[in-house]
Structure formats: structure tokens, C-alpha cells
Amino acid sequence: MxxxxxxxxxxxxxxxxxxxxxxxxxxxxxxxxxxxxxxxxxxxxxxxxxxxxxxxxxxxxxxxxxxxxxxxxxxxxxxxxxxxxxxxxxxxxxxxxxxxxxxxxxxxxxxxxxxxxxxxxxxxxxxxxxxxxIPVIQAIREGLSANRINWVAGIINGTGNFILTEMREKGRTFEDVLAEAQTLGYAEADPTFDVEGIDAAHKLTILASIAFGIPLQFDKVYTEGITKLTTADVSYAEALGYRIKHLGVARSTASGIELRVHPTLIPADRLIANVNGVMNAVMVNGDAAGSTLFYGAGAGxxxxxxxxxxxxxxxxxxxxxxxxxxxxxxxxxxxxLSAHPILPIEACESAYYLRIQAKDHPGVLAQVARILSERGINIESIMQKEVEAQDGLVPMILLTHRVLEQHINNAITALEALHGVVGSVVRIRVEYLN
Amino acid sequence: MxxxxxxxxxxxxxxxxxxxxxxxxxxxxxxxxxxxxxxxxxxxxxxxxxxxxxxxxxxxxxxxxxxxxxxxxxxxxxxxxxxxxxxxxxxxxxxxxxxxxxxxxxxxxxxxxxxxxxxxxxxxxxxxxxxxxIPVIQAIREGLSANRINWVAGIINGTGNFILTEMREKGRTFEDVLAEAQTLGYAEADPTFDVEGIDAAHKLTILASIAFGIPLQFDKVYTEGITKLTTADVSYAEALGYRIKHLGVARSTASGIELRVHPTLIPADRLIANVNGVMNAVMVNGDAAGSTLFYGAGAGxxxxxxxxxxxxxxxxxxxxxxxxxxxxxxxxxxxxLSAHPILPIEACESAYYLRIQAKDHPGVLAQVARILSERGINIESIMQKEVEAQDGLVPMILLTHRVLEQHINNAITALEALHGVVGSVVRIRVEYLN
Structure with a gap:
């Protein structure tokens, strides 16, 4: 021919x-x-x-x-x-x-x-x-065509993953690693698309369409970048047995489809938690195949x-x-194609990592526990650190069970109004991916 | 329609x-x-x-x-x-x-x-x-069709991987875990196909054909099982920063194609080294895509x-x-289809883990080093353990650089003839997969 x-x-x-x-x-x-x-x-x-x-x-x-x-x-x-x-x-x-x-x-x-x-x-x-x-479009579209796909979760931006890997492995700050990534050519001069999650949201939009049979709906993706992540949270996550990854998550639920890109704690023993540097990986969970993972170079x-x-x-x-x-x-x-709606982020469900800066006096923990309990939020584990020398505050780290985001938002508002709590509560979503 | x-x-x-x-x-x-x-x-x-x-x-x-x-x-x-x-x-x-x-x-x-x-x-x-x-046939055959494939390496038998995972995580013996796997239904009453690597060799035969464009040649696969693996070697490997996996490896070299199934030390930080239990994973290295990995349930x-x-x-x-x-x-x-020959195992190249039981007297290490050096075998690292109480022998563990298998075989014959060495030398291949 x-x-x-x-x-x-x-x-x-x-x-x-x-x-x-x-x-x-x-x-x-x-x-x-x-x-x-x-x-x-x-x-x-x-x-x-x-x-x-x-x-x-x-x-x-x-x-x-x-x-x-x-x-x-x-x-x-x-x-x-x-x-x-x-x-x-x-x-x-x-x-x-x-x-x-x-x-x-x-x-x-x-x-x-x-x-x-x-x-x-x-x-x-x-x-x-x-x-x-990584031939992941073909894998989902053809290789898993027998399945009702439950969820897709991916590390789909190499620059972001490089930054998070360096922050964890070397205790470096976000700004420091970003500057290096720009020098190495991993990150653009204007890194917004990478670090604010827009590039990942583009890719997640495509993955969700082929997984669930819905039209492409980029404007409905909830997108949160990694620019505000601190080395403190990266190391607390580590101490709790988790890694923080910038994840795109698309999940099909009875009420609609969750489409969200944000920093996420993942248990350290999950394969995807060990995808480091500029590498990408996409996990797909189908009702017949179970969880599969596709790993490789995401760019270049x-x-x-x-x-x-x-x-x-x-x-x-x-x-x-x-x-x-x-x-x-x-x-x-x-x-x-299905008209199943995309859920607003308040209607999405996740477990949460919360870091609260508390004044060092008795009773704060009880107040925190009451606020969460009143809103039906169960605590999975709690870690209270030493009083920090510079400000006399006690970092209190909580992991919650799965709950609707709007309940966590309400709880955070109430927590921040407590007399014993200083500043904003840090909130990072947790996914177990099993 | x-x-x-x-x-x-x-x-x-x-x-x-x-x-x-x-x-x-x-x-x-x-x-x-x-x-x-x-x-x-x-x-x-x-x-x-x-x-x-x-x-x-x-x-x-x-x-x-x-x-x-x-x-x-x-x-x-x-x-x-x-x-x-x-x-x-x-x-x-x-x-x-x-x-x-x-x-x-x-x-x-x-x-x-x-x-x-x-x-x-x-x-x-x-x-x-x-x-x-795992849709890995399609991934290699279509998703990576632009590539000259350099090698494929896979954990492609879930029973074997379950046994090795239990041996490592719980220090159990091969026989003990096999019996449990049979009870759980992971292993057949006659486990030969799984634990002797025949099932993996069938799958490797197929992977190699679609990777390299050669006819199916099952009878040319070198196959070594996991039945002789000891918990001692599993834990020495761990101490050296490796995991032992039962791997199928197909590699294209200038002189021919390596096709081999055997226990293999892999650096613990490789993603594939962290594939546990009955799960499967296949790594593929192509000249354009680099290394990709495909993970999921291998049976069921x-x-x-x-x-x-x-x-x-x-x-x-x-x-x-x-x-x-x-x-x-x-x-x-x-x-x-290509007529590129399948290499006999003696012509395959690998790094090696050697465990030598030495008598506790000076000079044995020097003799071992001389035998390896005379055959052009470079030592990557060496670990000498305490004298073992029960027999007064010193386990000496060596990792070599990459070398032709025939040279290692010659060296082992010479090592076993040494007065200061007792019994057989344990040899396990090492692959870096990078």
C-alpha cells in the first residue's frame, strides 16, 4: 500500500x-x-x-x-x-x-x-x-469498555508533582522548588496553568468524559492549586502515614459527578502515592476490573x-x-452521552485533614470536638504537636471520616470563631483510593 | 444495528x-x-x-x-x-x-x-x-506502536507475588504461605504452573512477541521458580534496599532476545517493587515513551x-x-516478523546477588574477590553478617555489576571449590529497571 x-x-x-x-x-x-x-x-x-x-x-x-x-x-x-x-x-x-x-x-x-x-x-x-x-485514553475508552467506571484519579501534571516531591523529600518550600523548576525548564515562565491546576483540569475534563460518557465540561471543574501548601503540612501528612499529591479526581455518584483538582493526602502505601518527580499516573476504578493504574512520562x-x-x-x-x-x-x-450533572464542590464528599493553630490552654480540644460532632463529622485520628516556641501555639491536626464539603466548611467557620483558635484552619482533602 | x-x-x-x-x-x-x-x-x-x-x-x-x-x-x-x-x-x-x-x-x-x-x-x-x-496487550500493541521496545518486565503471576509478599512482610516460609494460598483458593492443588514460573513463561512468551515482533517461542523461555527462595535471602535483600519479585523479563539486545522468568532483586524504590499481594504489573521500556507501567488485578x-x-x-x-x-x-x-534469535540463559546479562556461606577465618574474602576479579566481575557492594551461632559460618552477601551469566556460573563453580566456602552459593539475578 x-x-x-x-x-x-x-x-x-x-x-x-x-x-x-x-x-x-x-x-x-x-x-x-x-x-x-x-x-x-x-x-x-x-x-x-x-x-x-x-x-x-x-x-x-x-x-x-x-x-x-x-x-x-x-x-x-x-x-x-x-x-x-x-x-x-x-x-x-x-x-x-x-x-x-x-x-x-x-x-x-x-x-x-x-x-x-x-x-x-x-x-x-x-x-x-x-x-x-501513557496510553491512558485508549485504556479507558477501549481496554476497560466492559466496566461501569466508578472513579478516575490522576497525577496529571508533572511540574506540580516535581514540586511536591522536592518539598517532601528535601523539606524545601514551594517558592524555592518552583524557581528551580523554571530554571530546569520543567515549569513555564508563567507557571499558572501548572501550579493552579488549570492544566490538570483540562486533562481531568477529558478523562471524565471518556470514563462516564458525559460531554466535556471544563467550566464545571473545581480547581485548587498547590501554591498555598506549606512544608509543615507536607511533613505532618508524612508523620500521619500519608503523602500529599496534586490529584485530579472524577467520581460518579448517584446524585452527580464530582470533578475536582486539588492537593490531596493519599495513604503512603498506595502505589500512586509513590509516583514521584515529573512522572504521571492515572488510576481507574471499574466495577469489573477493580483498580488499575497507568504510569509513565506525562510530558516531554x-x-x-x-x-x-x-x-x-x-x-x-x-x-x-x-x-x-x-x-x-x-x-x-x-x-x-449522559446528562448526569456535575456536582458543585460543596456537594462533593471527601475525608479531610484539618490543621488548627490552638492557644495552649485546656478546653480547646473539647470545643473543637464538639463543633465537629454537632455537624456529624467523625474524627478518624488526631495528632497534637508540642507548643511551638515562636508563638506559643499548639498545632492540632485532625483527620476526619468522609463527609460533605459543605459540612466541613460550616465547621471551619465555627472553628475559626473560637477564642482558642488563631488564624485560618488549613484544610486538605484526603482520598483513600481503594 | x-x-x-x-x-x-x-x-x-x-x-x-x-x-x-x-x-x-x-x-x-x-x-x-x-x-x-x-x-x-x-x-x-x-x-x-x-x-x-x-x-x-x-x-x-x-x-x-x-x-x-x-x-x-x-x-x-x-x-x-x-x-x-x-x-x-x-x-x-x-x-x-x-x-x-x-x-x-x-x-x-x-x-x-x-x-x-x-x-x-x-x-x-x-x-x-x-x-x-490490565489492558496491557493493547497498550504494547497499539499504545506504544511508535516505539522500538527495549525491554518488558512483569509481575505476571499473582500467586507467586502473594507468596513473596507474605514472605517479606511477615517473615514466613515459602511452604507455609503456599499452603495458605491453596486454602484461600489463590493457588491450585497442583501449584507447579504458578510457583515454577510456567504460567509466567506463557505470558512472557506473548508479551515478547508483541513487543519485538517475533514468533511465539515458549520452549525457549528460561524458567526458574520461587520454590527454593529462603526467608534469609528475602530479608538480606531487604537490608540491601531491594525487594525480591518473581519477574518475567524480555530484553532485546544486539545479539538476540533474552526471555527469562526468575526471582529477581529490584531496588525497593521502584514502583514495580511495591506491587504487592496478588496484584500484577507490567513495565515496558520504549525508546520514545521511556518506561511505562501498567498495574491491576492479574486474575479473578x-x-x-x-x-x-x-x-x-x-x-x-x-x-x-x-x-x-x-x-x-x-x-x-x-x-x-523478525528472526532475531532467543539467547540461551548463559548468554544473558544481569547483575547478581550472591550469598556465600564462609568459614570464619581470615583470607576467604580475599579469595572470593580474586575469583570474581579474574573473571571480570565487578563488585557493587558487599555485606558480611555476624557469625551464625548454630554452625559458626559467616554469610557473605555480594552484589555484582552486570555480567554475562556464563561468567557468574564459572565463578560460582570456583567459589564452591574454595576450602573456606561451605555448600552451594545462592545466586539471584538483580534488575534495576531504569
């Missing part, structure tokens, strides 16, 4: 990696795919290719590439929402299949893009958009290229098939 | 689980697959179904089912080599697609079965044959059913496609 002709839009880290891996492993890839994959055109505005471009049409116009009759598959690696959206829609209108690594694009404009793709009978593949080199030039090319091979195989029989973009048939 | 009609051969644990999950999640599955999956016939010789069989043709003749014109897909869950082989070949000859969970069948008769399937344009799917509910009624049904959904989708464009059974096109 004749090689498939692909066009690459964007020659940054992932674009270059995709080109390099396609060249280096061309033999291996065509032994699998049954036909070659030829890069026929590259659109780049900024980068000068570091490789021989003989036989490749170079352009600075991504839209010209998306409309080029010679191209079968368009690889969108320009990033962002605007140009990427226009270019993907144009490619689809021109009857081309699309492969993208752009999580923001899929999380925010995916519903529109997939509807257009169905209309034109083409595939939009996005394995590389979540957890880089070649891991992301690995998933882009896996999608290419899948698309090459599916190109000649009947569109009705293909794997649906969001795992479930477009006419079978 | 009309529902696809499937026939289930064998109504043991996995057969019942498959039926139950298909019924329970029928809505969820057809929302994904786009059409229903109907169990039209069940063949069982022994079991009485625990469920309502209205509308299902019951038979005790698996061959009648395999030849039934009403059936589109045959699910082979009878196990073993003989009947299973005949039944699968008959189904293929009758133009039916096959789904099987039978690792022994695929490892031993897979080449013949896949050739016949290609001839008849049908699919034989076997996700459930390796690592139960519903986890295995999860993979059987995922295969069913895949087959339903691919049924109407052009056979030329389907995912090849062994990941690589049948005419592109």
Missing part, C-alpha cells in the same frame, strides 16, 4: 519529537502499521528545522496545510485555543483526519470539534493530550511524540473503516 | 464472570459499542448455570457451538491445550472470530492459530490471556471478564473492516 501522507502543524518540542521518532523508527512503525507514514508537509512560523527537509513542503501557513489536498492526516501541535481550533475545524471540513496533543483545545472546544468530525466522517485523535506517553518531547504517532497508526488503520463502527471520540456513542 | 451473537465455551470462573458482567453492564457496553452483545449459546460440560438461561441455547458440545451458524464470535474459556486448540481452529474454519483468555494455548499454539485466522480473515483476540484485567472472575469483554467490543468494531487494516495478532504484520 502507498504511504499515508501527513502534515505537521507546529515544530516546537512535540512537533520536532514527532518528526524525529517517525524518521528513526520508520521501519518498526511500518512493520506494525502495514504501510509507511510520510511527512509530506510541515507548517511552522518560527522554528528552523534542525533536519533535512528534502521532499517535504515547508510552509508558514497552517491553514494552507489544513486545506492541502495531498495530506491525509493533519497533526495539530501549535497549541492554544484560537489558531488551533480554526485549523482543526478547517482540516475536518476538508475531510482530513486530525491528531492533536492539545488538551486545552479538546477540553474547551472538544464538543464542537467532535460534532463537526462526525458530520464529516473523520477521526480526531488525542491520546497525547492526557498524560503524555519523545513521550508525547510516542502517543501522537500511536494515534497516527490507529487513524491509518481506521481510515478505510465504516465511521459507524469506529471507537467514538468520547468513548460512548455521541447520541448516548 | 442488530446485536452481535456470541457463544461462550466453558462456564467456570471466567465464563460465569463474563456472562454476569455482560448482563449487568449491558446498557453501558452498548452505549460504547453502538450495538448490543447477546449471549446466544453456552457450552458447558460440568457447571450448572447459576442464572436464568431463557433465550440461550445450552449445549455440552463445544464443537457444536464452534460450528453454529448463528454465532458470530466464539469465546473460548475451557482452558488447556487440546480441546481448546481444536475448538478454536474449528471456529476459525467456520469463519468465526475468537476471543480467548487462554495463555497456554496462545503461547504454545498461537503461531498456528494466527496463521489459520489470517487465512480465514478472522480475528483471534487474547487481552485476557496476560495480566487479567470479573477482572478477567473485563478484558474478555473489551476484546468482544473491539472485535465487534473490527468485524466489518478490511482484514488488511486490522491490528496484527502479534502487533507486527505476519510477513514482517
Amino acid at each position: 502507498k504511504p499515508v501522507k501527513v502534515g505537521i502543524c507546529g515544530l516546537g518540542t512535540v512537533g520536532s519529537g514527532t518528526f524525529n521518532v517517525l524518521q528513526r523508527n520508520a521501519g518498526e512503525i511500518s512493520r506494525r502499521a502495514g504501510r509507511g507514514i510520510k511527512v509530506a508537509q510541515i507548517a511552522t512560523r518560527t522554528s528552523k528545522p534542525q533536519f533535512q527537509t528534502t521532499g517535504i513542503v515547508m510552509t508558514n501557513d497552517v491553514f494552507a496545510l489544513a486545506a492541502n489536498d495531498e495530506i491525509d492526516i493533519v497533526i495539530e501541535l501549535v497549541g492554544g485555543y484560537t489558531v488551533a481550533r480554526d485549523l482543526v475545524l478547517l482540516a475536518i471540513e476538508n475531510g482530513k483526519h486530525v491528531v492533536t496533543a492539545n488538551k486545552a483545545l479538546i477540553a474547551v472546544h472538544g464538543n464542537e470539534i467532535f460534532a463537526k468530525a462526525c458530520e464529516h466522517g473523520v477521526i480526531v485523535a488525542f491520546e497525547a493530550a492526557v498524560a503524555g506517553g 518531547m519523545e513521550p508525547t511524540a510516542s502517543s501522537v504517532i500511536a494515534d497516527l497508526v490507529d487513524v491509518v488503520r481506521a481510515m478505510t473503516s465504516d465511521p459507524e463502527n469506529r471507537v467514538p471520540h468520547l468513548a460512548f456513542q455521541p447520541d448516548s | 442488530k446485536p452481535v451473537k456470541v457463544g461462550i465455551c466453558g462456564l467456570g470462573t471466567v465464563g460465569s464472570g463474563t456472562f454476569n458482567v455482560l448482563q449487568r453492564n449491558a446498557g453501558e457496553i452498548s452505549r460504547r459499542a453502538g450495538r448490543g452483545i447477546k449471549v446466544a449459546q453456552i457450552a458447558t460440560r460440568t457447571s450448572k448455570p447459576q442464572f436464568q438461561t431463557t433465550g440461550i441455547v445450552m449445549t455440552n458440545d463445544v464443537f457444536a457451538l464452534a460450528a453454529n451458524d448463528e454465532i458470530d464470535i466464539v469465546i473460548e474459556l475451557v482452558g488447556g491445550y487440546t480441546v481448546a486448540r481444536d475448538l478454536v481452529l474449528l471456529a476459525i474454519e467456520n469463519g468465526k472470530h475468537v476471543v480467548t483468555a487462554n495463555k497456554a494455548l496462545i503461547a504454545v499454539h498461537g503461531n498456528e492459530i494466527f496463521a489459520k485466522a489470517c487465512e480465514h480473515g478472522v480475528i483471534v483476540a487474547f487481552e485476557a490471556a496476560v495480566a487479567g484485567g 472472575m470479573e477482572p478477567t471478564a473485563s478484558s474478555v469483554i473489551a476484546d468482544l467490543v473491539d472485535v465487534v468494531r473490527a468485524m466489518t473492516s478490511d482484514p488488511e487494516n486490522r491490528v496484527p495478532h502479534l502487533a507486527f504484520q505476519p510477513d514482517s
Whole structure:
């Protein structure tokens, strides 16, 4: 068979990696795919290719590439929402299949893009958009298709996980590690997307859709970053037998779906609690398979290229098939998506870690216990530290049983009003993931 | 579309689980697959179904089912080599697609079965044959298709892992834990397949084929069980910062492919070293994706059913496609399989843990060091324990750098001939998996 002709839009880290891996492993890839994959055109505005471009049409116009009759598959690696959206829609209108690594694009404009793709009978593949080199989209969408998925929980931002790992292992502060991550190139100059959880929320939006068969609803994800985490809480968590991870959690409940990204205590003996540095992992709990975990590099030039090319091979195989029989973009048939609502964070249920700064006099603990008990909040364990020299306050750390967030919020308001409690109560959610 | 009609051969644990999950999640599955999956016939010789069989043709003749014109897909869950082989070949000859969970069948008769399937344009799917509910076949075959795979290493026998976990955590002996595992139903009355590594070798055979594009070669796997492991070695390994796991390792080298199942020391901080109890995990190292890990339940009624049904959904989708464009059974096109040889164990390379029982007199260590050094074997670390009260011997534990197995074998012969060394030298391979 004749090689498939692909066009690459964007020659940054992932674009270059995709080109390099396609060249280096061309033999291996065509032994699998049954036909070659030829890069026929590259659109780049900024980068000068570091490789021989003989036989490749170079352009600075991504839209010209998306409309080029010679191209079968368009690889969108320009990033962002605007140009990427226009270019993907144009490619689809021109009857081309699309492969993208752009999580923001899929999380925010995916519903529109997939509807257009169905209309034109083409595939939009996005394995590389979540957890880089880990084939977790396929695992949930196909490998676990027998299951009613109960929940998905993932460490899906490498920068955040690197920062938390350094804070725990070396007792460093958030600000200190972030500065280093920026120097190392793990974090952007503007780290907001990573450390405020927006990047993780994009990925969680996608994971939840394919797990539960719901439309993409990025604007409904509750998102809390790691910027306010202190080394004190990291080490208290450790002392209690937990690790703090920045987790994306999507859980299906009878009343709706929880979609939330936040720092989370996880028991230290869980496999996912031991995923360190820039690595990613996604746990999926299904009613038949139980808990599975998928681990690997969540970003980087070649891991992301690995998933882009896996999608290419899948698309090459599916190109000649009947569109009705293909794997649906969001795992479930477009006419079978569920309207199960996304719950506001106050209606989500979790266990909690609370740190209270108490004055060193008797009776405070009894007052704290009464406030919690009156609101139906059971205490799992309690740890009271020595009086701190500098301020004479006693850090009191509590772990609660599972409870609705609105009850914890009420309790915290009452706790902060106590005469014996100083300042704000620190609250971090706890997940057992079993 | 009309529902696809499937026939289930064998109504043991996995057969019942498959039926139950298909019924329970029928809505969820057809929302994904786009059409229903109907169990039209069940063949069982022994079991009485625990469920309502209205509308299902019951038979005790698996061959009648395999030849039934009403059936589109045959699910082979009878196990073993003989009947299973005949039944699968008959189904293929009758133009039916096959789904099987039978690792022994695929490892031993897979080449013949896949050739016949290609001839008849049908699919034989076997996700459930390796690592139960973990979709690792698909991950390697499709999710990592961009990669030149360097190595695969897996904990792929839950019984063995349960035994090793108990030995480490509770200091129990192999025999003691095995007896309990048999009582709990984790281990068969004849545990040979599990504890001697034959079951793991079946699975490794399959993993290696799809990773490297080689024919199935079960008879070339080097297989060593866990029956001779002592609690002493388990705890010495622990003291050195390692865990002992029964690992299947397939590694591609310039001179050939290593295929081996044996107890293995792994650094305790590796994620796979923390996979405990009956759980399974497979690590895959590819040149683009780096190391990925896939974790979950490796056996059991519903986890295995999860993979059987995922295969069913895949087959339903691919049924109407052009056979030329389907995912090849062994990941690589049948005419592109490689003849890269499987290496004999003497030509495999590994680091080693050696335990030597030395008489308590000076000079033994110098002699040991000389024997290793003369054979080009570098010592990574050495640990000498107290003199043991009962026999006055000194356990001397060495970790070597990576070396060809034949050199270690030569060295061990020389060590055992030393006057100061008593009994056999214990040798366990060490893998760093990074």
C-alpha cells in the first residue's frame, strides 16, 4: 500500500519529537502499521528545522496545510485555543483526519470539534493530550469498555508533582522548588496553568468524559492549586502515614459527578502515592476490573511524540473503516452521552485533614470536638504537636471520616470563631483510593 | 444495528464472570459499542448455570457451538491445550472470530492459530490471556506502536507475588504461605504452573512477541521458580534496599532476545517493587515513551471478564473492516516478523546477588574477590553478617555489576571449590529497571 501522507502543524518540542521518532523508527512503525507514514508537509512560523527537509513542503501557513489536498492526516501541535481550533475545524471540513496533543483545545472546544468530525466522517485523535506517553485514553475508552467506571484519579501534571516531591523529600518550600523548576525548564515562565491546576483540569475534563460518557465540561471543574501548601503540612501528612499529591479526581455518584483538582493526602502505601518527580499516573476504578493504574512520562518531547504517532497508526488503520463502527471520540456513542450533572464542590464528599493553630490552654480540644460532632463529622485520628516556641501555639491536626464539603466548611467557620483558635484552619482533602 | 451473537465455551470462573458482567453492564457496553452483545449459546460440560438461561441455547458440545451458524464470535474459556486448540481452529474454519483468555494455548499454539485466522480473515483476540484485567496487550500493541521496545518486565503471576509478599512482610516460609494460598483458593492443588514460573513463561512468551515482533517461542523461555527462595535471602535483600519479585523479563539486545522468568532483586524504590499481594504489573521500556507501567488485578472472575469483554467490543468494531487494516495478532504484520534469535540463559546479562556461606577465618574474602576479579566481575557492594551461632559460618552477601551469566556460573563453580566456602552459593539475578 502507498504511504499515508501527513502534515505537521507546529515544530516546537512535540512537533520536532514527532518528526524525529517517525524518521528513526520508520521501519518498526511500518512493520506494525502495514504501510509507511510520510511527512509530506510541515507548517511552522518560527522554528528552523534542525533536519533535512528534502521532499517535504515547508510552509508558514497552517491553514494552507489544513486545506492541502495531498495530506491525509493533519497533526495539530501549535497549541492554544484560537489558531488551533480554526485549523482543526478547517482540516475536518476538508475531510482530513486530525491528531492533536492539545488538551486545552479538546477540553474547551472538544464538543464542537467532535460534532463537526462526525458530520464529516473523520477521526480526531488525542491520546497525547492526557498524560503524555501513557496510553491512558485508549485504556479507558477501549481496554476497560466492559466496566461501569466508578472513579478516575490522576497525577496529571508533572511540574506540580516535581514540586511536591522536592518539598517532601528535601523539606524545601514551594517558592524555592518552583524557581528551580523554571530554571530546569520543567515549569513555564508563567507557571499558572501548572501550579493552579488549570492544566490538570483540562486533562481531568477529558478523562471524565471518556470514563462516564458525559460531554466535556471544563467550566464545571473545581480547581485548587498547590501554591498555598506549606512544608509543615507536607511533613505532618508524612508523620500521619500519608503523602500529599496534586490529584485530579472524577467520581460518579448517584446524585452527580464530582470533578475536582486539588492537593490531596493519599495513604503512603498506595502505589500512586509513590509516583514521584515529573512522572504521571492515572488510576481507574471499574466495577469489573477493580483498580488499575497507568504510569509513565506525562510530558516531554519523545513521550508525547510516542502517543501522537500511536494515534497516527490507529487513524491509518481506521481510515478505510465504516465511521459507524469506529471507537467514538468520547468513548460512548455521541447520541448516548449522559446528562448526569456535575456536582458543585460543596456537594462533593471527601475525608479531610484539618490543621488548627490552638492557644495552649485546656478546653480547646473539647470545643473543637464538639463543633465537629454537632455537624456529624467523625474524627478518624488526631495528632497534637508540642507548643511551638515562636508563638506559643499548639498545632492540632485532625483527620476526619468522609463527609460533605459543605459540612466541613460550616465547621471551619465555627472553628475559626473560637477564642482558642488563631488564624485560618488549613484544610486538605484526603482520598483513600481503594 | 442488530446485536452481535456470541457463544461462550466453558462456564467456570471466567465464563460465569463474563456472562454476569455482560448482563449487568449491558446498557453501558452498548452505549460504547453502538450495538448490543447477546449471549446466544453456552457450552458447558460440568457447571450448572447459576442464572436464568431463557433465550440461550445450552449445549455440552463445544464443537457444536464452534460450528453454529448463528454465532458470530466464539469465546473460548475451557482452558488447556487440546480441546481448546481444536475448538478454536474449528471456529476459525467456520469463519468465526475468537476471543480467548487462554495463555497456554496462545503461547504454545498461537503461531498456528494466527496463521489459520489470517487465512480465514478472522480475528483471534487474547487481552485476557496476560495480566487479567490490565489492558496491557493493547497498550504494547497499539499504545506504544511508535516505539522500538527495549525491554518488558512483569509481575505476571499473582500467586507467586502473594507468596513473596507474605514472605517479606511477615517473615514466613515459602511452604507455609503456599499452603495458605491453596486454602484461600489463590493457588491450585497442583501449584507447579504458578510457583515454577510456567504460567509466567506463557505470558512472557506473548508479551515478547508483541513487543519485538517475533514468533511465539515458549520452549525457549528460561524458567526458574520461587520454590527454593529462603526467608534469609528475602530479608538480606531487604537490608540491601531491594525487594525480591518473581519477574518475567524480555530484553532485546544486539545479539538476540533474552526471555527469562526468575526471582529477581529490584531496588525497593521502584514502583514495580511495591506491587504487592496478588496484584500484577507490567513495565515496558520504549525508546520514545521511556518506561511505562501498567498495574491491576492479574486474575479473578470479573477482572478477567473485563478484558474478555473489551476484546468482544473491539472485535465487534473490527468485524466489518478490511482484514488488511486490522491490528496484527502479534502487533507486527505476519510477513514482517523478525528472526532475531532467543539467547540461551548463559548468554544473558544481569547483575547478581550472591550469598556465600564462609568459614570464619581470615583470607576467604580475599579469595572470593580474586575469583570474581579474574573473571571480570565487578563488585557493587558487599555485606558480611555476624557469625551464625548454630554452625559458626559467616554469610557473605555480594552484589555484582552486570555480567554475562556464563561468567557468574564459572565463578560460582570456583567459589564452591574454595576450602573456606561451605555448600552451594545462592545466586539471584538483580534488575534495576531504569
